[in-house]
Amino acid sequence: MKKSFFFLLVCFLIKQSVLAQSPEALKIRKYGSENAIKIISEFSEFLSIPNVASDPIGQQKTASFIMEMMQKRGIQNTQLLNATTPNVPPAVYGEVIVPGAKQTLIFYAHYDGQPVNPTQWAAGLEPFNPKLFTNALTKNGIDIPFPKDGNYQDDWRIYARGASDDKDGVVAILNAYDAIKKNGLTPNYNLKFFFEGEEEAGSPHLNEILEKHKSLLQSNLWIICDGPVHQSGKKQIVFGVRGDTHLDLTVFASKRPLHSGHYGNWAPNPGLMLAKLLSSMKDEKGKVTIKGFYDDVTPLSPSERKALDEVPSVDEQMKLELGINDVEMQGLNLFESVNLPSLNINGMQSGNVGKMVSNQIPTNATAVLDLRLVLGNDWERQQQKVIDHIKTQGFYVTDKEPTDEERSKYAKIIKVIREDGVNAQRTSMDLPIIQKVITAVKLTTNDQVVLQPTNGGTLPLFLFEKYLKAITVTVPIANHDNNQHAENENIRIGNLFDGIVTIGAVMMMR
């Protein structure tokens, strides 16, 4: 009776209270700090290789570098996994077969980065010349040399494209394996490694790679190491992602640029036409006014709703940090709002601004719309809703440059290019193998681990379900203020080393 009471008490403590870190976690943490020079030096070399879609040579070099990283670590069966379409950046694969292990974990990160516009980076920063700062630039961090004594501080940052999205994922996974191996620890699972090269392009050929290499990629769980930890700095585990697709819109006016004096008032202005169209898509409360936009949404399950309620609120902190007074979608907090589909203007342009502005009526105006999707949405159906709305605003919709005949026939002409898309995905947090991941991550920290039903960002997770019948769970490591997808991308040093511990603990889960 006493024993049973004690057992119940332990269970209660494990479930409800602050947990101590496991011995494995502590060993991995020690390995990281003792090998900081080697880890950062390799990371820095890795970050120096351009990894953007417009630079296929850089992409190849990046993939080769990862191959070498794995081979150095004794990871077996390393290979590039090509798509069936030629000239596609390959995925990089490797594996560690553990004698006696019956199940397999496969660790995912991606090595490609978002496109860069170097002119938008802060003075002194270059996307592919990693630099160390004493803090975030926005927190008055200053540029310092990489320390020779390996004494890295948690708040320091490395600035470079891919530093946090997602070369840090590759580095955390491979160093976590190093830490386990060098500590003589034996995982309970076979470990596989899969590093994608087209994630930032929307993974257009991942389906081919998964299908072609289906048997090699069999596993019991995919651990996706991408995205940021919770804004509070707490670790989090994410069970789903929003889907994403894009529409490129171009509104046409005069065939040639016009002098704004000689024709202003008379000739249509494409910027104004586009502004009126975009305005019509959302109301003043941030709600999308496109017909049926919020239909199709699969509601959260009771356990997901409960997890969402337990996520610490960051609204006031984030408003202060971002310098905004109000949110776009009235009445919802950040985590509630990412559980709805969104429509965002990624970019828009007509003519020139700043030093290059000229007194003209431009020939066209362009906007790129980003449509995020949640479970239940279909990306092609969501695009169609937007296109139908554009038509209700009096536009003639084409997918090519308008012909002279079309120009003479229609007052409002728009070219709409439908980009590819991916649907949303959500894994049940009640599955036994998922519960093991939760426990492993909890044993690396004395703090709460946040459980997010859905991340706002997008990973092509539905493809793993579709082509491999796989289960996925996301274990992110990057700091939330990492400027991923924009200029001045950076990783916080503390997040990198803590990330190695998190991933290592998952590798060792029981």
Added chain:
Amino acid sequence: MKKSFFFLLVCFLIKQSVLAQSPEALKIRKYGSENAIKIISEFSEFLSIPNVASDPIGQQKTASFIMEMMQKRGIQNTQLLNATTPNVPPAVYGEVIVPGAKQTLIFYAHYDGQPVNPTQWAAGLEPFNPKLFTNALTKNGIDIPFPKDGNYQDDWRIYARGASDDKDGVVAILNAYDAIKKNGLTPNYNLKFFFEGEEEAGSPHLNEILEKHKSLLQSNLWIICDGPVHQSGKKQIVFGVRGDTHLDLTVFASKRPLHSGHYGNWAPNPGLMLAKLLSSMKDEKGKVTIKGFYDDVTPLSPSERKALDEVPSVDEQMKLELGINDVEMQGLNLFESVNLPSLNINGMQSGNVGKMVSNQIPTNATAVLDLRLVLGNDWERQQQKVIDHIKTQGFYVTDKEPTDEERSKYAKIIKVIREDGVNAQRTSMDLPIIQKVITAVKLTTNDQVVLQPTNGGTLPLFLFEKYLKAITVTVPIANHDNNQHAENENIRIGNLFDGIVTIGAVMMMR
């Protein structure tokens, strides 16, 4: 009786019908075609010198080149006229004193060009490497070498920044003087020459130059050689210009760029905020909805209204040429609509589009508004109306980057930079000296000469009235489809040579 009838008949023919060209006009025309190689070669060298505000060295070289052009032609008292503010592109001055002449004509053109974005120019074209084409690019013109036999065709075009706005004006004026001199003709007026270097920047120091050199610049009439002829190809004389000013708008959202997945729906999008603001400024019929926008306008006089009615309509021709189905301002033809103030979006930008697009919520969105003014408008008052409107849309207006305190206090923040401006100007077409200009130009063509009360474009003509009590009239020569102020600027060869005749005839007016 018979004699009087004959006289009336002549008057009737002169007023109503096609006139024969004057002997002077024919001599000047002959000089142009016989000296085409020399004229174009010098023009081409002139066009090779960068003449944009961002290149002060190029501007200096351009001014020196004009000095040499004048000295070669025996024009006297050549000098650079500086402003009182240092480091301002000078005006270039010269004069020809005619023995016995009691009155003075002063010929104006400007040598600076609009800013260039070379990447927007057509393949094979560079702003400062003039090239000859067999026709407009839009009419399938092809690149040909400059002919060694000097046999230039009227429809050929030279492509370069400043080719038509307004280095052609400098070249037409100086070669018109050459043609007169080499033909042994003696003008009835002293001739002065004044070439400005800051017109495309809005002539911010022209007031200083006019005031400082007031006595040197005394004259009975300023002949402004800038802008295009009528869209029908007919010559025109223009009696006024619209004024112009600008507002640079920047709407602020998050202090740092945000991942559109993690924050889309929650964080405000600056592009959407700007789109809603711009949309609110005009209705669907192209009418500006800003309070009082059309107040202050001085109505046209009866003779101006009559002249406007006689201007050939070009609406259908222009719609076809420009590939547009409808006009912005409903119910007005082109020339009526430029007799009203306008609000035009010269450029707008938020984030990136095209290859550089990334999945972000940008930090800000910018637009440059161009406000054209007519007689009666005051540029600062017109700016204020727009700013007052922006406030009615809920914006907090600042002229600096917002502080953290402002960011935490206001949901909608906009930075508005008020650029300098110039007011509109209109000269009465009934003045005797103006009637002489009209007669001189009519004697260079067998076709109608269009009389325009107001040009849509802007020249700082009110400054000549204000500082010199001067009278101005505009005699343009460039083809209307010259892409001035934009990429692929060009001059039609026929317009250049006919322009020399027009200007020469005005120099010889009686």
